[in-house]
Amino acid sequence: MTLNVGLIGAGMIGHDHARRLERVVAGARVSAVADVDLERARDLAAGMPGALTYASGHDIIASPQVDAVVVASSGPTHEPYVLAAIAAGKPVFCEKPLAPGPDACLRIVEAEVASGRHLVQVGFMRRYDPGYQAMRQALRDGLIGAPLLAHCAHRNPSVPGTYTSDMPLTDTAVHEMDAMRWLLADEVVAVSVLLPRRNGRAPSHLADPQVLLMETATGTLVDVEINLSCAYGYDIRCELVGETGTVTLDSPAGCTLRGNGTASQAIPADWRERFGPAYDAELQVWADTVAAGHDGCAAGAATSWDGYKAAAICEAALAALDSGQRTPVVTKDRPAFYADAASPRP
Amino acid sequence: MTLNVGLIGAGMIGHDHARRLERVVAGARVSAVADVDLERARDLAAGMPGALTYASGHDIIASPQVDAVVVASSGPTHEPYVLAAIAAGKPVFCEKPLAPGPDACLRIVEAEVASGRHLVQVGFMRRYDPGYQAMRQALRDGLIGAPLLAHCAHRNPSVPGTYTSDMPLTDTAVHEMDAMRWLLADEVVAVSVLLPRRNGRAPSHLADPQVLLMETATGTLVDVEINLSCAYGYDIRCELVGETGTVTLDSPAGCTLRGNGTASQAIPADWRERFGPAYDAELQVWADTVAAGHDGCAAGAATSWDGYKAAAICEAALAALDSGQRTPVVTKDRPAFYADAASPRP
Amino acid sequence: MTLNVGLIGAGMIGHDHARRLERVVAGARVSAVADVDLERARDLAAGMPGALTYASGHDIIASPQVDAVVVASSGPTHEPYVLAAIAAGKPVFCEKPLAPGPDACLRIVEAEVASGRHLVQVGFMRRYDPGYQAMRQALRDGLIGAPLLAHCAHRNPSVPGTYTSDMPLTDTAVHEMDAMRWLLADEVVAVSVLLPRRNGRAPSHLADPQVLLMETATGTLVDVEINLSCAYGYDIRCELVGETGTVTLDSPAGCTLRGNGTASQAIPADWRERFGPAYDAELQVWADTVAAGHDGCAAGAATSWDGYKAAAICEAALAALDSGQRTPVVTKDRPAFYADAASPRP
């Protein structure tokens, strides 16, 4: 009954997912690993009894030993692998981004619609964070009234020198783009990007911090501080402001230390520490869903359509960064095949 | 040795200051009260042994029984009273706004400079809030590095139906305009106003909430949520984000109640509850300063120049609200007589 | 209309009260200072225009320039001064302890009862702390049901080498003895003292920490950690546990600093910082009450009877420390003149 998962990509995130599938997720195993660097695939597979290795992800998809696929290779390779998995009728969990731009994402959407089955889930793990889930429930339960505003911050202690000024939007704030659509059950229709005073600690070519403003169809205004050189820790903040109240994401709890004149709580060092349980839950629910045979995308998880929407918001945000202007987010109409954000698939 | 204070204006805020001067501030008393409605002045003075009453604030200023003046009358009357107090050489504490627009404020500034003495203090009481003071100290102590961003929220449970759409900026956010200049020791050079989805609970003609963006000379970007129909309480929030850390205003502490499945803390009902101790401290320090004979404006308090700056930011914000555009804040150069925000008077 | 206060005792706490009466409390001044060391009295009076100086507190009490008396001299001198003030019919605010033991306190109680007037207030300032007041209100409002347990901690960073093992009970926990009677509106009927592992940082002869257990007439059990060498700050904790909920004293709020991997809040350095506003409020309310001519003890403040009760609990606690046994608290019956804790004077 164990789900045999083929893993494409044996890099950092591939290693992480492999470990998770083997050691954390119940009812799943890694049955095959592919990487363009075959040696790297073999190294990873060494710790997984019976796992096959390939140099091409397409061999993974074709393998009879593979029931479902996890795509953790580099962004530009996502589209062909996901399309191939759809063609093969195999469920595929694709790390974010679904594909590098909205056009590529749209091709995936169209292929999935044509297949008639929900086969694709995109790795937006915040939907599985207990804090975000509690916020969403509070909103749905009417505890704060209709949403009017949201304030977000996405802070990393530092980023590598390879980070370029588009990446705060496409690699970092992309999580808020999906999370806010999901939390608010609303669509982002326009974006702006503001550039505050640069942090002297940021890589010298990097515009950091940035502030992303997102306006939704109902007029809710979301501001996102993207701050990649904050030094002090990995800190994710979010407050939804409704007509009668607000709900705020708590920082993860552990213990409070009193010493040296202060009471203090530890802040996570990085996204692994902060969202580890959400990554675990995300893959567990996906594996359970796939094993149950119904579908390749768990209820409430990010679909191809969500991946496309995130890519379209990213594209508009990059244009806004470039022009300094408020920029509409233009997308196709949602196929009936996908539930909209306001009423996600059950 | 008691400081004899003449109070101009016997309305709500006048009553509040009278009570404070008589019953909270050490070393001061109300020696005279003026109001255009003389009956109102007499009612207020009834509880204050020996207090004279007048129908005109100018009589207060001229009275030999008055050492210093508190102006708590309606905004348009501030300018003539403050100018008269300067002319009489009497220290004057003027409730915000100093005067309705930057031009009127500038006339006060010029008169004060010409007088050669610091005689005017403006009632921006947040400078005396322990939480704001702790934030400012943290910034000055280098605990968060150079400031890059600030996030503010100014929430009232509701406002009267008489509130018009300019007042969220001129009556409400004006506190943040002064507080951020003082906290950041920086000048606001441009503003924008965004209008999110309207709160259905707001008076029908009122644009509420609003978001004010302020950019400072050094590039720090300040966002202020102005939310006057939040229903749940009076809530003032502020976070300064620096290059290596952040500092956040705590909500006032009391006790935590555990019951019915929640742990909860009370939120102040209104500004009186939230900032009562700051109002008390503000007037005490002013009375101490005046009584010491040095000056009519306490070190670190808001001067005429600060009142002028706040008025200029308000004016730009109203233009930004009207045009929907980013609007520069244009002001005169600061006279050497006033310290700048970055290096306030000792 | 200014209340002329005579101050007995020009030591540390005397200086503190003098400064408070002159510079913080509205409607009061220090009109005379006495100290056995006359030079010390003169030094203190130097900063107070018109203040007389004496070598004996009895001269203060007799002085026509003195409307009311603050006793801040050493503990053993309290009884004669308070008795003299009662005899002179002058209101007297006496620092804790009212007198060194229950017998001396009882003599004061009897003299006050005989005088037919409430002339004595004891300096238990926690009754004026907003956090404690909020807890008491929550209990009275029925928000936690009937009280069953209370957990307290009284932590000082360190104490002088002169501290002896009785003082954690008589000088430190005495505040909890009064505060818990007042909070719970209940009487302490038995006490025990436990000695945990000694803190190696404590003075070598000092039993520190100690745990005081107090049982009330209704069976509520109070535990108090008395910890005088905790190093990290001055920390006062209290939780009341009722039948349906609990209420916990919050630590004073200021700001939260995020830096170096932690979110942290400052802890007060000492009792002055923690309870400064409570000391201010206590003397202001006392001065207001006295000036109003009704009484020498504010409604809800600690009376002579409360001072006697605290002394009786101290005496029992010392016996319990000595014997290692649970020890009943034995006191006289309350004169009708005093309201009981459960129904304090309005």
Place this chain on the structure above:
Amino acid sequence: MTLNVGLIGAGMIGHDHARRLERVVAGARVSAVADVDLERARDLAAGMPGALTYASGHDIIASPQVDAVVVASSGPTHEPYVLAAIAAGKPVFCEKPLAPGPDACLRIVEAEVASGRHLVQVGFMRRYDPGYQAMRQALRDGLIGAPLLAHCAHRNPSVPGTYTSDMPLTDTAVHEMDAMRWLLADEVVAVSVLLPRRNGRAPSHLADPQVLLMETATGTLVDVEINLSCAYGYDIRCELVGETGTVTLDSPAGCTLRGNGTASQAIPADWRERFGPAYDAELQVWADTVAAGHDGCAAGAATSWDGYKAAAICEAALAALDSGQRTPVVTKDRPAFYADAASPRP
């Protein structure tokens, strides 16, 4: 490679562990279920493909389809099943208590020592709670100095009418007995039980709340409020007080709701919600350890010896409840086979 686990006991906790082994724990499955009520075993096994069913736990232990055993049957049956598993050389995870009294536990200890292998793990799940783990790490890292005191509270909203007055100690506080030995790395040498005012909401025959005092070999004093009718939620509190600081267990974080004049956080409804992740981690680590073939008890988990110690503390606590006296905890010397609490098995 999947670990085949035989489950003894198909009651409430058995169902919970079955679900966990099948759906949460990676690398394990339930291969057999036994219950004295065979129908109940069959019902439970129905959802687990291939699981055998038996009426006797001894059949489970003997089954070649069973690699390791989970004992979740009623307390009195634990001893024979655990002894049988040891005799069979099969690892056994036994829910707390290990056995109803110290003598029975000691027989298990002796059998395990004689077997020469660590085959038994006891289900004290708090050792796997992230908050407790962070507290323990803080203590070990020297962040609070040597421990002097600990304050605990164990609060349930209510308990069934079947709860008798021994159960607050043996079924509830037993978790604190183990957790404090593990946190403090110290042994409990004496206990007392205090009975505060009874909660009127408790079942009429139940002494509730109770306060358990535990003294350790080094003199650390632990107080535990056991409160089984607190109404408001399931609340577990713990503070360790050391020579230079303290560390406090945080309540689990989710989100903070601001509404109706309060800021509030949800409190878990029951132990499942509060400790669900700890139960999950506990079984995952046990399964990993067993699958690795080294041992039947994970490093840091509770051994038979820890189960014996908890039973001995319970026995002393019951005597203390009965007598009202401080009661020593008397135990055998620790066999060299077991690490002591201060230096647990690596």
